[in-house]
Amino acid sequence: MSSPTIIVSASPHIHSDRTSKRIMYDVIIALIPAFLVSIYVFGIGALIVTSVAIISCILFEYLIQKFLLKSAVTITDGSALITGILLAFNLPSNLPIWMVIVGSLVAIGIAKMSFGGLGFNIFNPALVGRVFLLISFPVQMTSWPTAIENNTTLADAVTGATPLAIIKDGLMAGETMTNLSAKLPSIMELFLGITGGSLGEMSALALLLGGLYLLIRKVITWHIPVTMLGTMAIMTGIFWLINPAAYANPMIHILTGGAIIGAFFMATDLVTSPMTHKGMIIFAVGIGLITVVIRLFGAYPEGVSFAILIMNALVPLINKNFKPRRFGATIYSKIVSK
């Protein structure tokens, strides 16, 4: 007659089936199409870089939690796995392995664990890792292998520039857009991802599929991706309309570089994005503007990573100033309280 003791806890007594783990694994599922495309066009190199990044991210998190912080090890929550994948997706597939490991250490060690681990980091860890590598090893980080359909070679044979780099270098050398567009891949090729670039950022189609999955699973909302891409389209569109000879058209800007992966996977990172819809829109507009400014006027051909990191730094400020609308806090209530 020993019935189990009664549990007493505060309400609510039921819980939704939404868990952190489920959210993390949804993100991983959403990244699979882009990963498959990258293996298809970059071959074994893509697989090696991705697996090294994943393994080293998880390993560093384990080591830091176990020996440095002496706290509970939480590598199974999937967040380190995502950081690894996203970091790899932002690297060229022929990057030396040791650089990938250094990038992972920076991403996990500096950008995530030194802030207190999951949920406390201010900057997107994968992007910090990427930007660290980009600044430290600019040559290796910007010599991408050319995309070859159904690639089976270890792809360090041929290297080529990304479409954005072609435009930047060309425009700096004094060429006009009309001449340059002949060197660029077609819009369709850009959309499918048959172009040079980092591992996971080329195929807009695959990334959009993943993004759609995240939207359906309600992991992200439409606010950040739509606003960010919209801002970019409007800004580049204005310049393109003013002078089509000096500026690329908005389609090219959205489909190249990290714009799509940035909009759906990097900027929407739950931890480092604002917590209200209003804030998300401000945040995304900021990313769009900064990206366009860097792309059109900066020294780097690509600016999404920098733009997201800069806006990440502003998130606490955005959270503080863009509160959700309180129930009953209307003009009417002000009159009543008087």
Add this chain to the structure above:
Amino acid sequence: MLKTFQLGGIHPPENKLTADKPIKRLPVPKVVYVPIAQHIGIPSTIIVAVKDSVQIGQVIAKSGGFVSSNIHSPVAGVVTKLDKMVDTSGYKKQCIVIRTDEKNLSNFEEITYPLKTNIELSSEEILQRISDFGIVGLGGATFPSHVKHYINPAKKIDYLIVNGVECEPYLTADHRLMLEKSQEIIIGIKILMSALQLKNAIIGIENNKKDAIALFKNLTLNEPKILVAALAVKYPQGSEKQLVSALLKKEVPKNGLPLDIGVIVHNVGTIFAIYEAVQHQKPLTERVVTVTGKNLKNPSNYWVKIGTPISDLIKDAGGLPDGTRKIINGGPMMGKAIKNTEVPITKGTSGILIIAEEEASRNKVENCIRCSECVFVCPMGLEPHLLMSLAERALFERAFEEDIKTCIECGSCSYVCPSNRPLLDYIRFGKNSIQKLSLSQ
């Protein structure tokens, strides 16, 4: 598109197991334990002594102040003890213990009153009866009903809103009452409308009770002043403020009452109690309680005398199933977990929910991943994650500035949190601490 409120809200699994079970009447309990603090406000003052014999409906504790209410004896019998008993608050509170007379024990079929349609009393008499017969809000908040009518007599009231939403999962007490006592409820509405000189009344019912909506629509065909509104199913629509917002597209101002925008809200159960009090002079001594749970043999709805121990109800519903880990007084979202079944039913008990092992334990708390889901679902437009961390660090002044006091404790934030964080626990702690601080200053 069905009407609903704008901000936030969730849709937990409904689990209305007892929706088609007619309300049964439980035999009169041998002993009743009547707590004197059954309502929000000042506890009532006991006016009987040990060994007094009391009649059904006799006042045994008088209202202790303005925000307070009379308490009537639910049975005929003898007062055996005035003692402290654990009640639904989890603490020992003063109770009046009455032993039912033997001869009344068998006579448990309640006298059914014939329907009385014409309203004979004047406005003052009606309001006086509501006050005298111990009517409190039966939706769960147990706010003394007469206070709602007297709080600001100068304020013009445009609408009477009747709350038939019952948004809590599992509970069906109001649903069954609406189906079985629909005519009485309509008369109750008319009584209140005539007493308060109201022009309009709206009955808000969630769309998962289609039979009740149809029934009321039918009954109000010739009542142009009484409107029946079907609402989309969304929790916490049964909260006063959310219901007003859903029906009238007007929001009760911050820290205000529905009265501020000319609305008065009553639960259907309260309306029925008002009908009985005004038309048949019957005080509030019993109520409908849903006894439910997935593992319970025989989940049902009951007419229960106030003061009946919960164990009596569970026994009739098939006994406590093996492996029970949690007993909840109320619904799963806002109800209170209780320690044992020797707790009496009070005016605020709308249901008893039995939960087994799988659902009883809380999951492990993880780091906040800042997914902002709590912000999106908060029906009051608050930031639960922020309020929790402020309360945790005892920064109560800042929490106050972030409107922690407007939280209605619906639990939507804790329900959705993917990291299983005890958001509401800390918010409640913050609210209480602020209350204490402002009292001591």
Add this chain to the structure above:
Amino acid sequence: MTDSILNSVLLMSSLGLIAALVLFVVSKKFYVYENPLISEIDELLPAANCAGCGSPGCRAFAEKLVNTEDISALFCPVGGNAVMQLVADKLGKTVAKKDPTVAVVRCQGSCEVRPKTSEYQGPDSCAISSFIYSGETDCQYGCLGEGDCVKVCLFDAIYMDEKTGLPVVITDNCTSCGMCVSACPRHIIEMRPRNKKDLKIFVGCLNEDKGGIAKKACAFACIGCDKCVEVCEKNAIFMTNNLAYIDPVLCTLCRKCVAVCPTKSIVETNFPVKKEKNYLKKFQNR
């Protein structure tokens, strides 16, 4: 080459000059007079910032000491009489002497004697668990065991005993700042006078229930039997609401009440072991 050196030197010095000027103007314009005594008093205080004195920190207390005429009502529990005397000498004011006190835990409801009848799930906080319900045991007066007192203690003077589930005061560390007293939602911690050998006798129970109910919930509960009241020669024990309380001022530490208490709910601390036992020990050692 020389030009650029000269330029940079000029630039840096002029920048420095401008900054210095701004600093000078600002510090003159926004200068606030503060009694230098405050800083001096602040240095005398223990700098624990425990708020045990009622002020939100030592600096605030120093201000209060300097600005108040009659400081006999003010007291720093951490520094004690010694510090207060120093302060008094400095300020030329008189202070009241207070007997040193120490925190005592007035609950003996360990896991063994007070069976758990339910399981609490929620944040580790007595404050939160206390407004959900009366606690895991049937005693609604005793320790909840979530350790709020330990969390607020700045001096590591209190810890949770894992075996008993009750807090234990480390008398040597306790500064009697009173943070644990106000943190406990059940008010089971009390400040009682501390004498040289730290001898104390107090009722280790707060249960106001009637004897039978109290005894059922906890074997060490005070059952309100009045035996201690009868045996006390100094009339130091009072019985209110079925609960005995020993007045620390009147108590002469005679220990008669300890012997008569049927539920061992009166606690004695640090008294030497009874003589017979000492003999036995010596005997055994030989």
